[in-house]
Amino acid sequence: xxxxxxxxxxxxxxxxxxxxxxxxxxxxxxxxxxxxxxxxxxxxxxxxxxxxxxxxxxxxxxxxxxxxxxxxxxxxxxxxxxxxxxxxxxxxxxxxxxxxxxxxxxxxxxxxxxxxxxxxxxxxxxxxxxxxxxxxxxxxxxxxxxxxxxxxxxxxxxxxxxxxxxxxxxxxxxxxxxxxxxxxxxxxxxxxxxxxxxxxxxxxxxxxxxxxxxxxxxxxxxxxxxxxxxxxxxxxxxxxxxxx
Numbered sequence: 001x002x003x004x005x006x007x008x009x010x011x012x013x014x015x016x017x018x019x020x021x022x023x024x025x026x027x028x029x030x031x032x033x034x035x036x037x038x039x040x041x042x043x044x045x046x047x048x049x050x051x052x053x054x055x056x057x058x059x060x061x062x063x064x065x066x067x068x069x070x071x072x073x074x075x076x077x078x079x080x081x082x083x084x085x086x087x088x089x090x091x092x093x094x095x096x097x098x099x100x101x102x103x104x105x106x107x108x109x110x111x112x113x114x115x116x117x118x119x120x121x122x123x124x125x126x127x128x129x130x131x132x133x134x135x136x137x138x139x140x141x142x143x144x145x146x147x148x149x150x151x152x153x154x155x156x157x158x159x160x161x162x163x164x165x166x167x168x169x170x171x172x173x174x175x176x177x178x179x180x181x182x183x184x185x186x187x188x189x190x191x192x193x194x195x196x197x198x199x200x201x202x203x204x205x206x207x208x209x210x211x212x213x214x215x216x217x218x219x220x221x222x223x224x225x226x227x228x229x230x231x232x233x234x235x236x237x238x239x240x241x242x243x244x
Contacts, residue, residue, distance in 0.1 A: 020081035020082070020083065020103070021077075021082075021083055021102050021103035021227075021241065022083075022103070022240060022241045022242070024103040024104075024105060024223075024225045025103050025225060025227065025241045025242055025243060026054055026055070026241070026242050027054045027223055028054070028222065028223045028224060028225040029050060029051055029052070029053065029054065029222035029223065029224075030048075030049070030050050030217070030218060030219065030222040030223075030224040030225070031048070031049040031050070031058060031224070031225055031227060031243075031244070032046060032047075032048055032049075032106070032214065032224070032225070032226045032227070033046065033047050033048075033049060033227050033243065033244065034046045034067055034069075034204060034226065034227065034228040034229075035047075035228075035229060035230070035231050035234055036069060036073065036074055036228070036229070036230050036231065037230065037231055038073065038230050038231075038232075039073050039074050039075075039088075039089065039090055039101075039230050040072065040073040041069070041073050041074070041230070042068060042069045042070060042071055042072070042073055042199035042200075043066065043067075043068065043069065044066070044067045044068070044069050044204070044228070045064045045065070045066060045067070046064065046065050046066070046067045046204075046206065046210075047060060047063075047064050047065075047244075048060070048061040048062055048214065048217060049061060049244045050222070057244075058243075058244035060244070061217065062213070065206065065207070065210045066206070066207075067204050067205060067206045067210075068193050068197055068198065068199050068200055068204070068205040068206070069098075069099040069199065069200065069204060069205075069228070070096075070097045070098045070099040070199060070200055070201065070202045070203070071097040071198075071199035071200065071201065072090075072096055072097035072098045073090075073098055073099070074090075074098055074099050074100070074101040074228060074229070074230060075089075075090045075091055075092035075093065075096060075098030075099070075100060075101060075185075076089040076090065076091050076092060076100075076101050076102060077092055077100040077101060077102040077104070077175065077184075077185075078091050078092050078093070078100075078176075078181065078184035078185065079100075079175055079176035079179075079180070079181055079184055079185070080176075080178070080179040080180075080181055081179075082102065083102070086233050086236070089101070089233070091184075092184060092185045092202075093183060093184060093185060094135065094137050094183045094184065094185050094186060096185075096202070097199075097201055097202060098185075098202055099188070099200065099202050099203065099204055099228060100173075100175050100185055100188055100202070100228065101228050101229055101230070101233070102227070102228070102229075103225050103226075103227050103241070104173050104174065104175050104188070104225065104226045104227070104228070105173075105174040105223070105224070105225055105226075106171055106172070106173060106174070106190075106218060106224040106225060106226050107122075107123075107171070107172035107173070107174045107177075108122055108123040108124065108125055108171075108172050109122045109123070109124050109125070109169070109170070109171055109172075109215050110124070110125045110126075110127055110160060110167065110169075110170045110171075110172065110189075111124065111125075111126060111127065111167075111168060111169050111170070112126070112127055112161065112165075112167070112168045113126065114126050117169070117212055117215065117216070118216075119216040120215050120216055121216075121218070121219050121220065122171070122215060122218055122219075122220055123220065125145075127160040127161040127167065128147070128160075128161060129159075129161050130147045130148045131145065131146075131147060131148075131159070131160035131161060132145070132146055132147070132148045132152070132157035132158060132159060132160065133145050133146075133157060133158040133160060133186065133187035134146060134154050134156075134157045134186070134187075135156055135157060135158060135186045135187050136154040136155045136156045136157065137182040137183040137186075138155070138182070139153060139154035139155070139157075140153060141153070141154065142154075142180050142182060142186060143176045143177050143180040143186035143187065144177065144180070145160070145172070158187050164194065165192065166191050166192050166193075166194060166205070167189070167191055167192070168192060168208075169191070169192060169208065169211050169212060169215065170189045170190060170191040170192070170211075171189065171190040171191075171211070171214070171215060171218075172189060173188040173189060173190060173203075173204070173226055175188040176188075185202060187202075187203075188202060188203055189203045189204075190203065190204045190205075190206070190211065190214070190226070191203055191204075191205055191211070192205060192206070192207070192208055192211060193205035193206060193207065204226070204228065227241075227243065
């Protein structure tokens with residue numbers, strides 16, 4: 001939890017405590033908003049918003065587009081700094097098939113090509129056969145993107161160079177990565193959906209054209225954030241968090 005400060009007539013005014021999610025939204029200048037019908041819904045609708053400076057009104061960018069969420073729906077984020085969950089909200093856990101709900105920073109782009117797609121300004125990493133995302137809660141590298149050694153110190157990890165192509169283009173969602181807590185979920189990405197548009201294991205999936213449009217639009221200097229919420233929770237938090 002932090003404190004929200006504003007400048008008024010040349011003076012700093014302390015308004016009160018704010019949780020990390022609210023602070024992330026209030027200082028962001030690019031926002032990807034995903035709304036699902038309920039906690040158990042694996043379908044969502046995404047919209048893009050931007051503004052010139054924190055505190056200004058959000059402007060819609062383009063139209064809405066469909067996404068697929070976890071097979072079990074959404075679960076309230078449980079990583080370091082998570083605010084108290086809304087009433088009756090399920091909590092995100094490792095292996096529960098839920099995508100994390102809340103405000104989540106967006107990080108770098110990964111892909112199978114040696115260089116980033118044309119127009120992408122985000123930091124880019126070309127996936128190699130040895131690249132892994134560790135999803136073993138008991139491993140020292142839990143939740144981290146690392147290169148696998150000859151004898152990995154973990155029981156399970158995701159290959160970043162997948163044979164099914166779902167990670168051909170992906171955006172890293174920085175959930176439980178900076179100060180990882182055990183068993184609250186790991187390896188959360190925005191990636192491609194399969195031909196059947198199946199639900200994910202906890203990520204957010206979309207069509208290739210939508211992901212590339214999103215990646216080309218995002219700029220690292222805007223502190224872009226992904227907000228995922230069920231519609232009733234969005235309605236309650238919209239004003240508090242400064243959402244569009």
